[in-house]
Amino acid sequence: MASPASVPRPVRIGVQIAPQHAPYEKIRDTAAALEALGVDILFNWDHFYPLSGEPDGLHFESWTMLAALAEQTSSVELGALVNCNSYRNANLQADMARTIDHISAKGGTGRFIFGIGSGWFERDYDEYGYEFGTAGGRLDALAASMPVIEDRWSRLNPPPTRKIPVLIGGGGEKKTLRIVAKHADIWHSFSDAATLERKLGILAEHGRAVGRDVAEIEISTEIGKSSPADVELLHDLGATMFTIGISGPDYDISGVEDWLSWRDEKNAHLSGVTETS
Template sequence: MSPTRPVRIAVQIQPQHAPYARIREVAAELEDAGVDVLFNWDHFFPLYGDPDGLHFESWTMLAALAEQTSRVEIGALVNCNSYRNAHLQADMARTIDHISAKGGTGRFILGTGSGWFERDYAEYGYEFGTAGSRIADLGEALPAIEERWARLNPPPTRRIPVLVGGGGERKTLRLVARHADIWHSFSDAPTLERKLGILAGHGEAVGRDVSEIEVSVEVGRRGIAEAEELHALGATLFTIGAGGPDYAIPALDEWLSWRDGLNATRAAG
Protein backbone atom coordinates (compact mmCIF):
# COMPACT_ATOMS: atom_id res chain seq x y z
CA MET A 1 0.00 0.00 0.00
CA SER A 2 1.61 3.27 -1.07
CA PRO A 3 0.71 6.47 0.83
CA THR A 4 -2.08 8.42 -0.82
CA ARG A 5 -2.48 11.20 1.73
CA PRO A 6 -0.22 13.71 3.51
CA VAL A 7 1.89 12.67 6.47
CA ARG A 8 0.64 13.95 9.81
CA ILE A 9 2.34 14.14 13.20
CA ALA A 10 0.31 13.64 16.36
CA VAL A 11 1.28 13.92 20.01
CA GLN A 12 -0.47 11.95 22.72
CA ILE A 13 -0.57 14.20 25.78
CA GLN A 14 -0.72 11.54 28.47
CA PRO A 15 -2.96 13.06 31.17
CA GLN A 16 -0.78 11.84 34.04
CA HIS A 17 1.79 13.13 36.53
CA ALA A 18 1.15 16.82 35.85
CA PRO A 19 -1.25 19.53 37.05
CA TYR A 20 -3.83 20.54 34.46
CA ALA A 21 -2.26 23.98 34.12
CA ARG A 22 0.81 22.29 32.64
CA ILE A 23 -1.32 20.19 30.27
CA ARG A 24 -3.00 23.37 29.04
CA GLU A 25 0.39 24.98 28.38
CA VAL A 26 1.66 21.90 26.53
CA ALA A 27 -1.39 21.80 24.25
CA ALA A 28 -0.82 25.45 23.29
CA GLU A 29 2.89 24.85 22.70
CA LEU A 30 2.24 21.84 20.48
CA GLU A 31 -0.38 23.61 18.40
CA ASP A 32 1.97 26.57 17.93
CA ALA A 33 4.78 24.17 16.94
CA GLY A 34 2.70 22.79 14.08
CA VAL A 35 1.57 19.39 15.34
CA ASP A 36 -1.44 18.09 13.39
CA VAL A 37 -3.33 16.10 16.05
CA LEU A 38 -3.47 16.11 19.85
CA PHE A 39 -4.55 12.88 21.52
CA ASN A 40 -4.95 11.90 25.14
CA TRP A 41 -5.99 8.50 26.52
CA ASP A 42 -9.09 7.21 28.26
CA HIS A 43 -7.95 5.83 31.60
CA PHE A 44 -8.58 6.75 35.22
CA PHE A 45 -5.11 6.07 36.62
CA PRO A 46 -1.55 6.50 35.36
CA LEU A 47 -0.21 3.76 33.12
CA TYR A 48 3.45 4.53 33.88
CA GLY A 49 5.30 5.74 36.95
CA ASP A 50 3.47 6.16 40.26
CA PRO A 51 0.22 4.19 39.80
CA ASP A 52 -1.55 6.62 42.13
CA GLY A 53 -0.03 9.79 40.68
CA LEU A 54 -1.84 12.78 39.23
CA HIS A 55 -4.30 11.88 36.49
CA PHE A 56 -7.22 13.48 34.61
CA GLU A 57 -10.28 12.18 32.74
CA SER A 58 -10.25 11.98 28.96
CA TRP A 59 -13.53 13.38 27.59
CA THR A 60 -13.71 16.47 29.79
CA MET A 61 -10.10 17.22 28.84
CA LEU A 62 -10.99 16.83 25.15
CA ALA A 63 -13.84 19.31 25.47
CA ALA A 64 -11.43 21.79 27.08
CA LEU A 65 -8.89 21.24 24.29
CA ALA A 66 -11.62 21.79 21.72
CA GLU A 67 -12.29 25.23 23.19
CA GLN A 68 -8.64 26.08 23.75
CA THR A 69 -7.29 25.18 20.32
CA SER A 70 -8.19 26.42 16.86
CA ARG A 71 -6.34 24.27 14.30
CA VAL A 72 -5.30 20.82 15.55
CA GLU A 73 -7.57 17.82 15.45
CA ILE A 74 -8.24 16.22 18.84
CA GLY A 75 -9.29 12.84 20.15
CA ALA A 76 -8.55 9.99 22.52
CA LEU A 77 -6.02 7.31 21.67
CA VAL A 78 -8.21 5.62 22.52
CA ASN A 79 -11.63 5.92 24.18
CA CYS A 80 -12.67 2.82 26.14
CA ASN A 81 -16.00 1.69 24.75
CA SER A 82 -16.89 -0.09 28.00
CA TYR A 83 -17.11 3.06 30.11
CA ARG A 84 -20.02 4.81 28.41
CA ASN A 85 -23.25 3.94 26.65
CA ALA A 86 -22.78 4.02 22.86
CA HIS A 87 -25.47 6.66 22.33
CA LEU A 88 -23.94 8.86 25.02
CA GLN A 89 -20.55 8.52 23.33
CA ALA A 90 -22.11 9.67 20.07
CA ASP A 91 -23.70 12.71 21.72
CA MET A 92 -20.50 13.63 23.56
CA ALA A 93 -18.52 13.33 20.33
CA ARG A 94 -21.04 15.49 18.46
CA THR A 95 -20.90 18.13 21.18
CA ILE A 96 -17.10 18.29 21.16
CA ASP A 97 -17.23 18.41 17.37
CA HIS A 98 -19.33 21.59 17.62
CA ILE A 99 -17.18 23.09 20.39
CA SER A 100 -14.13 22.65 18.17
CA ALA A 101 -15.72 24.04 14.99
CA LYS A 102 -15.43 27.79 15.73
CA GLY A 103 -17.18 28.89 12.56
CA GLY A 104 -15.97 26.02 10.36
CA THR A 105 -16.06 22.24 10.54
CA GLY A 106 -15.25 20.35 13.69
CA ARG A 107 -11.88 18.86 14.56
CA PHE A 108 -12.88 15.90 16.73
CA ILE A 109 -11.73 12.34 15.99
CA LEU A 110 -13.57 9.50 17.70
CA GLY A 111 -10.68 7.24 18.61
CA THR A 112 -12.03 4.11 20.24
CA GLY A 113 -11.17 0.61 21.36
CA SER A 114 -12.48 -2.27 23.41
CA GLY A 115 -10.59 -1.56 26.66
CA TRP A 116 -7.93 -3.52 28.52
CA PHE A 117 -6.77 -1.84 31.77
CA GLU A 118 -8.38 -3.96 34.48
CA ARG A 119 -7.79 -1.48 37.33
CA ASP A 120 -10.04 1.07 35.60
CA TYR A 121 -12.86 -1.46 35.50
CA ALA A 122 -12.39 -2.72 39.05
CA GLU A 123 -12.19 0.67 40.77
CA TYR A 124 -14.96 2.33 38.75
CA GLY A 125 -17.37 -0.57 38.90
CA TYR A 126 -17.42 -1.71 35.28
CA GLU A 127 -17.66 -5.38 34.32
CA PHE A 128 -14.29 -6.43 32.93
CA GLY A 129 -15.57 -9.48 31.07
CA THR A 130 -13.18 -11.06 28.59
CA ALA A 131 -11.23 -9.76 25.62
CA GLY A 132 -13.81 -11.44 23.41
CA SER A 133 -16.80 -9.90 25.17
CA ARG A 134 -15.24 -6.45 25.11
CA ILE A 135 -14.55 -6.57 21.37
CA ALA A 136 -18.08 -7.86 20.81
CA ASP A 137 -19.42 -4.88 22.75
CA LEU A 138 -17.37 -2.55 20.56
CA GLY A 139 -18.80 -4.24 17.49
CA GLU A 140 -22.31 -3.47 18.74
CA ALA A 141 -21.44 0.10 19.75
CA LEU A 142 -19.95 1.33 16.49
CA PRO A 143 -23.12 1.05 14.37
CA ALA A 144 -25.16 2.44 17.26
CA ILE A 145 -22.88 5.50 17.39
CA GLU A 146 -23.21 6.01 13.64
CA GLU A 147 -26.99 5.66 13.84
CA ARG A 148 -27.24 8.14 16.73
CA TRP A 149 -25.17 10.72 14.83
CA ALA A 150 -27.78 10.62 12.08
CA ARG A 151 -30.55 11.45 14.58
CA LEU A 152 -28.96 14.20 16.66
CA ASN A 153 -30.16 17.79 16.40
CA PRO A 154 -28.01 19.53 15.43
CA PRO A 155 -26.02 16.84 13.65
CA PRO A 156 -22.21 16.80 13.71
CA THR A 157 -20.57 19.50 11.61
CA ARG A 158 -18.87 16.83 9.51
CA ARG A 159 -18.68 13.08 9.18
CA ILE A 160 -16.72 12.53 12.40
CA PRO A 161 -13.68 10.35 11.64
CA VAL A 162 -13.63 7.07 13.53
CA LEU A 163 -10.25 5.74 14.62
CA VAL A 164 -10.16 2.14 15.81
CA GLY A 165 -7.13 1.07 17.81
CA GLY A 166 -5.86 -2.48 18.04
CA GLY A 167 -4.31 -5.19 15.95
CA GLY A 168 -6.43 -8.28 16.55
CA GLU A 169 -6.41 -9.97 13.17
CA ARG A 170 -9.69 -11.87 13.30
CA LYS A 171 -12.05 -9.48 15.08
CA THR A 172 -10.54 -6.01 15.49
CA LEU A 173 -9.37 -5.69 11.90
CA ARG A 174 -12.80 -6.79 10.72
CA LEU A 175 -14.29 -3.87 12.68
CA VAL A 176 -11.66 -1.59 11.17
CA ALA A 177 -12.63 -2.70 7.67
CA ARG A 178 -16.30 -2.08 8.35
CA HIS A 179 -16.27 1.14 10.41
CA ALA A 180 -12.91 2.92 10.64
CA ASP A 181 -11.58 5.96 8.85
CA ILE A 182 -8.26 5.53 10.67
CA TRP A 183 -6.62 2.35 11.97
CA HIS A 184 -4.05 2.72 14.77
CA SER A 185 -1.53 0.10 15.85
CA PHE A 186 1.88 -0.29 17.47
CA SER A 187 3.20 -2.40 14.58
CA ASP A 188 6.77 -2.57 13.33
CA ALA A 189 7.24 -2.75 9.57
CA PRO A 190 6.99 -6.56 9.09
CA THR A 191 3.96 -6.74 11.36
CA LEU A 192 2.29 -3.80 9.65
CA GLU A 193 2.81 -5.38 6.23
CA ARG A 194 1.20 -8.62 7.38
CA LYS A 195 -1.73 -6.93 9.10
CA LEU A 196 -2.43 -4.69 6.13
CA GLY A 197 -2.78 -7.81 4.02
CA ILE A 198 -5.25 -9.23 6.52
CA LEU A 199 -7.12 -5.91 6.65
CA ALA A 200 -7.41 -5.97 2.86
CA GLY A 201 -8.98 -9.42 3.10
CA HIS A 202 -11.54 -8.17 5.61
CA GLY A 203 -12.23 -5.24 3.31
CA GLU A 204 -12.98 -7.56 0.42
CA ALA A 205 -15.32 -9.56 2.65
CA VAL A 206 -17.37 -6.48 3.61
CA GLY A 207 -17.12 -4.66 0.28
CA ARG A 208 -14.77 -1.91 1.47
CA ASP A 209 -11.73 -0.47 -0.28
CA VAL A 210 -9.32 -0.29 2.65
CA SER A 211 -7.18 2.30 0.87
CA GLU A 212 -9.81 4.71 2.24
CA ILE A 213 -8.50 4.00 5.76
CA GLU A 214 -5.66 6.14 7.09
CA VAL A 215 -2.90 4.03 8.66
CA SER A 216 -1.71 5.32 12.03
CA VAL A 217 1.27 4.06 14.03
CA GLU A 218 2.82 4.80 17.38
CA VAL A 219 6.35 6.16 17.07
CA GLY A 220 7.36 5.15 20.59
CA ARG A 221 11.14 4.80 20.68
CA ARG A 222 11.40 4.45 16.92
CA GLY A 223 13.48 6.82 14.87
CA ILE A 224 12.84 8.36 11.50
CA ALA A 225 14.56 5.51 9.67
CA GLU A 226 11.97 3.08 11.02
CA ALA A 227 9.20 5.57 10.31
CA GLU A 228 10.37 5.68 6.69
CA GLU A 229 9.80 1.91 6.46
CA LEU A 230 6.32 2.26 7.92
CA HIS A 231 5.54 5.15 5.58
CA ALA A 232 6.62 3.09 2.57
CA LEU A 233 3.99 0.52 3.60
CA GLY A 234 1.25 3.16 3.79
CA ALA A 235 1.40 4.71 7.27
CA THR A 236 0.78 8.45 7.25
CA LEU A 237 -0.21 9.33 10.84
CA PHE A 238 2.66 9.06 13.32
CA THR A 239 2.04 9.57 17.05
CA ILE A 240 4.61 10.54 19.65
CA GLY A 241 3.78 9.92 23.31
CA ALA A 242 4.53 12.64 25.86
CA GLY A 243 4.10 12.24 29.62
CA GLY A 244 4.15 14.52 32.61
CA PRO A 245 5.46 16.31 34.46
CA ASP A 246 7.57 17.99 31.75
CA TYR A 247 6.18 16.56 28.46
CA ALA A 248 9.57 16.90 26.82
CA ILE A 249 9.76 15.77 23.16
CA PRO A 250 13.42 16.30 22.21
CA ALA A 251 13.03 15.27 18.54
CA LEU A 252 9.76 17.05 17.77
CA ASP A 253 11.34 19.57 15.38
CA GLU A 254 13.03 16.71 13.53
CA TRP A 255 9.74 14.85 13.14
CA LEU A 256 7.96 17.96 11.88
CA SER A 257 10.74 18.68 9.38
CA TRP A 258 10.56 15.08 8.14
CA ARG A 259 6.80 15.46 7.68
CA ASP A 260 7.17 18.73 5.83
CA GLY A 261 9.79 17.30 3.50
CA LEU A 262 7.66 14.30 2.58
CA ASN A 263 4.58 16.44 2.04
CA ALA A 264 6.49 18.92 -0.12
CA THR A 265 7.80 16.07 -2.26
CA ARG A 266 4.31 14.62 -2.56
CA ALA A 267 2.85 17.99 -3.57
CA ALA A 268 5.57 18.54 -6.17
CA GLY A 269 5.15 15.06 -7.64
Protein backbone atom coordinates (compact mmCIF):
# COMPACT_ATOMS: atom_id res chain seq x y z
CA MET A 1 0.00 0.00 0.00
CA ALA A 2 1.25 3.47 -0.79
CA SER A 3 2.18 5.69 2.12
CA PRO A 4 0.01 8.81 2.67
CA ALA A 5 2.87 11.07 1.54
CA SER A 6 3.15 9.21 -1.77
CA VAL A 7 -0.56 9.20 -2.64
CA PRO A 8 -1.27 11.86 -5.30
CA ARG A 9 -3.70 14.61 -4.39
CA PRO A 10 -7.12 14.70 -6.01
CA VAL A 11 -7.95 17.56 -8.33
CA ARG A 12 -10.24 20.22 -6.85
CA ILE A 13 -12.15 22.96 -8.65
CA GLY A 14 -12.85 26.30 -7.00
CA VAL A 15 -14.89 29.20 -8.28
CA GLN A 16 -14.15 32.77 -7.23
CA ILE A 17 -17.37 34.76 -7.20
CA ALA A 18 -16.13 38.34 -7.52
CA PRO A 19 -18.43 40.35 -5.21
CA GLN A 20 -18.81 43.18 -7.70
CA HIS A 21 -21.44 44.64 -10.05
CA ALA A 22 -24.30 42.51 -8.71
CA PRO A 23 -26.85 42.64 -5.88
CA TYR A 24 -26.22 40.27 -2.98
CA GLU A 25 -29.22 38.14 -3.94
CA LYS A 26 -27.50 37.33 -7.24
CA ILE A 27 -24.30 36.36 -5.44
CA ARG A 28 -26.24 34.14 -3.03
CA ASP A 29 -28.11 32.39 -5.85
CA THR A 30 -24.89 31.88 -7.81
CA ALA A 31 -23.24 30.26 -4.78
CA ALA A 32 -26.20 27.90 -4.42
CA ALA A 33 -26.06 26.96 -8.11
CA LEU A 34 -22.33 26.25 -7.93
CA GLU A 35 -22.66 24.09 -4.84
CA ALA A 36 -25.42 22.14 -6.59
CA LEU A 37 -23.11 21.59 -9.58
CA GLY A 38 -20.51 20.06 -7.26
CA VAL A 39 -17.67 22.56 -7.12
CA ASP A 40 -15.22 21.94 -4.30
CA ILE A 41 -14.60 25.50 -3.10
CA LEU A 42 -16.29 28.88 -3.28
CA PHE A 43 -14.06 31.93 -3.00
CA ASN A 44 -14.69 35.65 -2.95
CA TRP A 45 -12.04 38.37 -2.62
CA ASP A 46 -11.12 40.87 0.08
CA HIS A 47 -11.41 44.27 -1.59
CA PHE A 48 -13.66 47.27 -1.04
CA TYR A 49 -14.12 48.37 -4.65
CA PRO A 50 -14.48 46.61 -8.01
CA LEU A 51 -11.26 45.50 -9.66
CA SER A 52 -12.74 45.67 -13.16
CA GLY A 53 -15.56 47.49 -14.89
CA GLU A 54 -17.11 50.57 -13.29
CA PRO A 55 -14.69 51.58 -10.48
CA ASP A 56 -17.56 52.70 -8.23
CA GLY A 57 -19.94 49.89 -9.17
CA LEU A 58 -21.80 47.63 -6.77
CA HIS A 59 -19.49 45.87 -4.34
CA PHE A 60 -19.72 43.92 -1.06
CA GLU A 61 -17.35 43.11 1.82
CA SER A 62 -15.66 39.72 2.04
CA TRP A 63 -15.81 38.38 5.60
CA THR A 64 -19.44 39.14 6.37
CA MET A 65 -20.36 37.50 3.06
CA LEU A 66 -18.30 34.41 3.90
CA ALA A 67 -20.16 34.01 7.19
CA ALA A 68 -23.48 34.15 5.32
CA LEU A 69 -22.26 31.66 2.71
CA ALA A 70 -21.04 29.34 5.47
CA GLU A 71 -24.56 29.24 6.89
CA GLN A 72 -26.17 28.90 3.46
CA THR A 73 -24.04 26.01 2.18
CA SER A 74 -23.57 22.48 3.42
CA SER A 75 -20.80 20.74 1.49
CA VAL A 76 -18.57 23.18 -0.37
CA GLU A 77 -15.46 24.67 1.26
CA LEU A 78 -15.18 28.44 1.24
CA GLY A 79 -12.80 31.32 1.82
CA ALA A 80 -11.34 34.51 0.43
CA LEU A 81 -8.86 34.48 -2.43
CA VAL A 82 -7.39 36.19 -0.54
CA ASN A 83 -7.93 38.01 2.75
CA CYS A 84 -5.74 41.11 3.08
CA ASN A 85 -3.54 40.94 6.17
CA SER A 86 -3.25 44.75 6.33
CA TYR A 87 -6.90 45.43 7.10
CA ARG A 88 -7.29 43.57 10.40
CA ASN A 89 -5.38 42.79 13.56
CA ALA A 90 -3.85 39.31 13.38
CA ASN A 91 -5.65 38.05 16.48
CA LEU A 92 -8.96 39.31 15.09
CA GLN A 93 -8.36 37.53 11.79
CA ALA A 94 -7.79 34.28 13.68
CA ASP A 95 -10.97 34.70 15.70
CA MET A 96 -13.06 35.57 12.64
CA ALA A 97 -11.71 32.51 10.83
CA ARG A 98 -12.45 30.26 13.81
CA THR A 99 -16.00 31.62 14.01
CA ILE A 100 -16.71 30.97 10.33
CA ASP A 101 -15.13 27.54 10.73
CA HIS A 102 -17.80 26.76 13.34
CA ILE A 103 -20.64 28.34 11.36
CA SER A 104 -19.72 26.13 8.41
CA ALA A 105 -19.39 22.95 10.48
CA LYS A 106 -23.07 22.43 11.33
CA GLY A 107 -22.25 19.69 13.83
CA GLY A 108 -19.33 18.27 11.86
CA THR A 109 -15.99 19.53 10.58
CA GLY A 110 -15.63 23.11 9.40
CA ARG A 111 -15.25 24.01 5.74
CA PHE A 112 -13.42 27.33 6.00
CA ILE A 113 -10.11 27.91 4.19
CA PHE A 114 -8.05 30.81 5.54
CA GLY A 115 -6.73 32.48 2.41
CA ILE A 116 -4.34 35.34 3.13
CA GLY A 117 -2.01 37.70 1.31
CA SER A 118 -0.12 40.91 1.95
CA GLY A 119 -2.42 43.25 -0.03
CA TRP A 120 -1.81 45.21 -3.20
CA PHE A 121 -4.79 47.35 -4.32
CA GLU A 122 -3.83 50.87 -3.27
CA ARG A 123 -7.32 52.35 -3.52
CA ASP A 124 -8.54 50.03 -0.75
CA TYR A 125 -5.88 51.45 1.55
CA ASP A 126 -6.37 55.08 0.62
CA GLU A 127 -10.16 55.09 0.83
CA TYR A 128 -10.40 53.13 4.08
CA GLY A 129 -7.52 54.81 5.89
CA TYR A 130 -4.91 52.07 5.94
CA GLU A 131 -1.23 52.80 5.37
CA PHE A 132 -0.19 51.41 2.00
CA GLY A 133 3.55 51.47 2.64
CA THR A 134 5.74 49.28 0.46
CA ALA A 135 5.35 45.79 -0.95
CA GLY A 136 8.27 44.60 1.15
CA GLY A 137 6.83 46.15 4.29
CA ARG A 138 3.45 44.52 3.70
CA LEU A 139 5.12 41.14 3.24
CA ASP A 140 7.11 41.63 6.45
CA ALA A 141 3.82 42.36 8.22
CA LEU A 142 2.32 39.16 6.83
CA ALA A 143 5.32 37.15 8.03
CA ALA A 144 4.90 38.67 11.50
CA SER A 145 1.14 38.01 11.56
CA MET A 146 1.22 34.31 10.73
CA PRO A 147 2.69 33.07 14.05
CA VAL A 148 0.23 35.32 15.92
CA ILE A 149 -2.71 33.86 14.00
CA GLU A 150 -1.52 30.30 14.59
CA ASP A 151 -0.99 30.97 18.30
CA ARG A 152 -4.44 32.56 18.69
CA TRP A 153 -6.05 29.47 17.10
CA SER A 154 -4.40 27.36 19.80
CA ARG A 155 -5.91 29.50 22.60
CA LEU A 156 -9.47 30.18 21.43
CA ASN A 157 -12.40 28.66 23.30
CA PRO A 158 -13.90 26.79 21.59
CA PRO A 159 -10.98 25.95 19.32
CA PRO A 160 -11.42 25.52 15.55
CA THR A 161 -13.15 22.30 14.55
CA ARG A 162 -10.10 21.29 12.52
CA LYS A 163 -6.64 22.50 11.63
CA ILE A 164 -7.86 25.41 9.49
CA PRO A 165 -6.12 25.16 6.09
CA VAL A 166 -3.96 28.20 5.35
CA LEU A 167 -3.84 29.32 1.73
CA ILE A 168 -1.18 31.94 0.98
CA GLY A 169 -1.43 33.83 -2.28
CA GLY A 170 1.40 35.43 -4.19
CA GLY A 171 4.49 34.56 -6.16
CA GLY A 172 7.29 36.69 -4.73
CA GLU A 173 10.38 34.51 -4.71
CA LYS A 174 12.37 36.01 -1.84
CA LYS A 175 9.72 36.72 0.80
CA THR A 176 6.34 35.29 -0.20
CA LEU A 177 7.58 31.80 -0.99
CA ARG A 178 9.49 31.68 2.27
CA ILE A 179 6.28 32.52 4.15
CA VAL A 180 4.53 29.81 2.13
CA ALA A 181 7.22 27.29 3.04
CA LYS A 182 6.82 28.06 6.75
CA HIS A 183 3.07 28.41 7.10
CA ALA A 184 0.95 27.39 4.09
CA ASP A 185 -1.11 24.29 3.50
CA ILE A 186 -1.98 25.65 0.04
CA TRP A 187 0.02 27.97 -2.22
CA HIS A 188 -1.91 29.97 -4.80
CA SER A 189 -0.34 31.81 -7.72
CA PHE A 190 -1.00 33.00 -11.26
CA SER A 191 1.63 31.03 -13.15
CA ASP A 192 2.11 29.51 -16.56
CA ALA A 193 3.85 26.15 -16.66
CA ALA A 194 7.37 27.48 -17.09
CA THR A 195 6.94 29.98 -14.27
CA LEU A 196 5.35 27.42 -11.97
CA GLU A 197 8.15 24.93 -12.56
CA ARG A 198 10.78 27.54 -11.68
CA LYS A 199 8.95 28.77 -8.61
CA LEU A 200 8.34 25.27 -7.31
CA GLY A 201 12.10 24.83 -7.33
CA ILE A 202 12.52 28.04 -5.33
CA LEU A 203 9.77 26.96 -2.92
CA ALA A 204 11.64 23.70 -2.36
CA GLU A 205 14.79 25.68 -1.53
CA HIS A 206 12.86 27.70 1.05
CA GLY A 207 11.44 24.48 2.43
CA ARG A 208 14.91 23.07 3.00
CA ALA A 209 15.95 26.32 4.67
CA VAL A 210 13.05 26.25 7.15
CA GLY A 211 12.96 22.46 7.60
CA ARG A 212 9.67 21.82 5.80
CA ASP A 213 8.80 19.18 3.23
CA VAL A 214 6.98 21.33 0.68
CA ALA A 215 5.33 18.21 -0.76
CA GLU A 216 2.84 18.80 2.06
CA ILE A 217 1.67 22.00 0.32
CA GLU A 218 -1.19 21.84 -2.16
CA ILE A 219 -0.49 23.80 -5.34
CA SER A 220 -3.27 26.10 -6.54
CA THR A 221 -3.54 28.22 -9.65
CA GLU A 222 -6.03 30.10 -11.80
CA ILE A 223 -7.57 28.57 -14.89
CA GLY A 224 -8.32 32.02 -16.30
CA LYS A 225 -8.08 31.89 -20.09
CA SER A 226 -5.82 28.84 -20.06
CA SER A 227 -6.50 26.13 -22.61
CA PRO A 228 -7.08 22.53 -21.49
CA ALA A 229 -3.57 21.74 -22.72
CA ASP A 230 -2.14 24.52 -20.56
CA VAL A 231 -4.00 23.23 -17.53
CA GLU A 232 -2.73 19.71 -18.19
CA LEU A 233 0.82 21.04 -18.09
CA LEU A 234 0.16 22.72 -14.74
CA HIS A 235 -1.35 19.50 -13.41
CA ASP A 236 1.67 17.53 -14.60
CA LEU A 237 3.84 19.86 -12.51
CA GLY A 238 1.78 19.14 -9.40
CA ALA A 239 -1.02 21.72 -9.37
CA THR A 240 -4.23 20.14 -8.11
CA MET A 241 -6.45 23.08 -7.16
CA PHE A 242 -7.76 25.09 -10.10
CA THR A 243 -9.90 28.21 -9.74
CA ILE A 244 -12.32 29.77 -12.21
CA GLY A 245 -13.09 33.48 -11.76
CA ILE A 246 -16.57 34.85 -12.51
CA SER A 247 -17.90 38.38 -12.11
CA GLY A 248 -21.22 40.19 -11.91
CA PRO A 249 -23.61 41.29 -13.10
CA ASP A 250 -24.40 37.95 -14.75
CA TYR A 251 -22.01 35.36 -13.21
CA ASP A 252 -21.68 33.07 -16.22
CA ILE A 253 -21.19 29.53 -14.87
CA SER A 254 -21.71 27.77 -18.20
CA GLY A 255 -18.09 26.64 -18.47
CA VAL A 256 -17.82 25.24 -14.96
CA GLU A 257 -19.39 21.87 -15.77
CA ASP A 258 -16.70 21.10 -18.35
CA TRP A 259 -13.98 21.64 -15.78
CA LEU A 260 -15.86 19.53 -13.23
CA SER A 261 -15.99 16.71 -15.79
CA TRP A 262 -12.24 17.07 -16.31
CA ARG A 263 -11.76 16.93 -12.52
CA ASP A 264 -13.85 13.79 -12.28
CA GLU A 265 -11.90 12.08 -15.04
CA LYS A 266 -8.62 12.89 -13.31
CA ASN A 267 -9.86 11.69 -9.96
CA ALA A 268 -11.34 8.49 -11.39
CA HIS A 269 -7.91 7.67 -12.79
CA LEU A 270 -6.34 8.58 -9.46
CA SER A 271 -8.73 6.21 -7.67
CA GLY A 272 -7.63 3.38 -9.92
CA VAL A 273 -3.97 4.12 -9.25
CA THR A 274 -4.34 4.24 -5.46
CA GLU A 275 -6.43 1.05 -5.35
CA THR A 276 -3.63 -0.89 -7.04
CA SER A 277 -0.77 0.72 -5.09
